[in-house]
Amino acid sequence: MFIEMKAQKRSYRMRARRDQLEDTRTRIVDAVVSLHEECGPRHTTVSEIARRAGVERLTVYRHLPDEAAQFQACSHRFLEKNPPPDPATWTGLPDPEQRLLTALGALYTYFGRTRRMLANIHRDAPDYPVLREILAGFEAYLGGIADDLARPARGGRASRRRTAVLRHAVRFETWRSFEADGVDDATKAGLIRSWLQSL
Numbered sequence: 001m002f003i004e005m006k007a008q009k010r011s012y013r014m015r016a017r018r019d020q021l022e023d024t025r026t027r028i029v030d031a032v033v034s035l036h037e038e039c040g041p042r043h044t045t046v047s048e049i050a051r052r053a054g055v056e057r058l059t060v061y062r063h064l065p066d067e068a069a070q071f072q073a074c075s076h077r078f079l080e081k082n083p084p085p086d087p088a089t090w091t092g093l094p095d096p097e098q099r100l101l102t103a104l105g106a107l108y109t110y111f112g113r114t115r116r117m118l119a120n121i122h123r124d125a126p127d128y129p130v131l132r133e134i135l136a137g138f139e140a141y142l143g144g145i146a147d148d149l150a151r152p153a154r155g156g157r158a159s160r161r162r163t164a165v166l167r168h169a170v171r172f173e174t175w176r177s178f179e180a181d182g183v184d185d186a187t188k189a190g191l192i193r194s195w196l197q198s199l
Contacts, residue, residue: 025063027053029073032064033081036074040120041067042127068130075134082114084138087145097193100149104169104189107145111175112185118172142170161199165192 031052035044049070050057064070085106093099111118125131146166150159168174169192178188
């Protein structure tokens with residue numbers, strides 16, 4: 001009986017310790033995400049991560065031993081909280097124009113909601129190979145959307161010009177350029193539609 005009680009206590013302590021470690025890691029990763037969003041990876045320090053997470057610097061290194069681990073954890077958590085639009089939302093729409101406007105509307109809303117993080121990541125990516133890899137995955141997702149939208153409604157091949165316009169249309173930098181000029185999302189999508197119609 002006493003052996004069973006000891007085993008139960010040990011199991012409880014191990015579970016409590018696991019929960020504590022997970023809570024600490026969550027606080028650290030959340031601190032990384034908020035710092036990357038506020039000031040970007042380039043200006044994020046381990047000291048500030050530790051301060052915000054309420055831990056020592058050594059604890060940060062135990063959970064995230066290097067910048068690559070920080071970037072991966074940040075990317076995972078950020079995308080978990082801010083999933084990009086699901087192409088299934090528009091791929092089944094029969095009308096190509098409606099598909100285009102729905103896709104661009106969803107992307108542009110997403111860009112607006114995540115603009116601070118995306119701007120910082122685009123700015124700092126040239127300095128960090130791991131960050132470039134993460135961004136390349138996102139760019140591949142956007143390229144897939146553009147390629148899908150470029151396909152003609154009745155089969156056949158997409159023209160190079162149509163594909164080029166759409167690859168430009170789905171980029172965060174394009175959205176940000178329009179945004180800087182005060183163009184709202186519906187007008188942005190309408191301008192892209194007009195551009196495609198002129199081809």
